[in-house]
Amino acid sequence: MEIALASQQSQNPLRVGMRSARNVAPCVMVIFGATGDLTHRKLLPALYNLALEHPLPPQFTVVGVARRPFSNEEFRQQALDSINQFSRRRPVNERVWDTFSKGLYYHQSQFDDKSGYEGLAKLLEQLDQERGTGGNHIFYLATPPSFYGTIGDLLNSAGLASQDGNGGQGWSRIIVEKPFGHDLESAMALNKELNKAFKEDQIYRIDHYLGKETVQNIMVLRFGNGIFEPIWDRRYVDNVQITVAENIGVDSRGDYYEEAGAMRDMVQNHMMQLLTLVAMEPPTNFGANAVRDEKVKVLRAIPPFAEAEIAADTVRGQYGPGMVGGEVVRGYRQEPGVNPNSRTETFVALKLAIENWRWAGVPFYLRTGKRLTKRITEVAIQFKRPPYLLFQGTGTDQMQPNVLSLRIQPNEGISLLFEAKVPGQEMQLRSVNMDFLYGSSFGVEPPEAYERLLLDCMLGDSTLFTRIDETEYSWQLIDAIEHAWSRSLAAALPQYEPGTWGPKEADALIERDGRTWRRL
């Protein structure tokens, strides 16, 4: 996408960017937390798929760093197991695996042991020479955020953090996972620590929602077509609904989730990303800063909640025990690692305003939760009704508003709901759908979010990564709500039945405005 920046003279920079060859320079990806779940389920399978489908250079190298005493061979075996279990493309292609696995190395170290980093620097120097990776290093921190500062510092003291890599050659980048802070203050502190070693343009804050094909398609739908943008504003749009529903519970992540809750786990990051992509102004080009500047403007246009509004415009809930699909499921408070009196929310519904010329008066309704009816992520743009109901009195006054729905997952696609005449002698109307389905239109499986994001980082393209000011503005909004919620401990935290759409208070939030949630 950065390539598009250079081709601004072109008639259509977006298209040029999309078509451009994306050749990766030989590099080493160092994964801290190499024996953990994220590496096992996501990172190693994603890297293998990139080797399979994208011309990753044969020199591409991975160094896994963790505390466990593994040999290179054991790490390679672990990688093979990960790929066999979680790769999008299976079975393993022997030829690709052969080349890929030769580039997998393991380095044992505590994350806070200085000598471990000296050893890592030596190993990287050796690999750069033997494998021709040119001093280009990516450090992926698949560790708890409490290690970010220490790892950054020690990489720096080992001479591994400088922008131009070793001896003035190559580059050095760092990828950090969420949660990026717990609130605004901790996010700023975390950033300050990272900044001691890495500059902002070396830091890649990953939000895997931005790597989803359908999320990227929001930009293509809006800015690659002429017909949507003219109606994409307060004159035509009645409201926008963003739903990120999951049918699973918190499973084994109780400890983490107790500290996060749905607001910090989903709203602060993934849902805010969806919101900003839907609401932003067209960027002047498709470069990382131009796109992120526009996203930040949206966040700045959301007025912080005043305490009085929080009771009216936010709803939280927690799933209780119940039955789903004939099976008994635990309530949140009975999940392992969860306090039996927990007041952590597993459901959030919000009504937001974006106070700018485009969106003044258009409510944005957001809802997310665990143990809901189904897994579905959707952005729905609901349009205003026709100005005059011509068909009133013909039994057709129940006309549905037009809805453009962007289905992020599953059954990825885009639908436009509109009214049509039912064939026959009478004037009867019914809502019908015009559908685009990824699966049938392209006939190929979209890559996993991590594949796209890892590749972009190798290419030095940070468009799909969260810039620090995005994180901070988003925390500012979330903090106001969290503070109000925590001040009124007695405030309602309704329990909801698993397998439903959350507490009835969420319905009341939108019905008060004479609207209803989409039935999904």
Ligand code: BG6
């Ligand atoms: C993660 C959250 O970031 O996103 C999880 O921590 C959530 O709680 C997951 O389940 C959802 O991701 P996806 O890609 O399955 O929608």
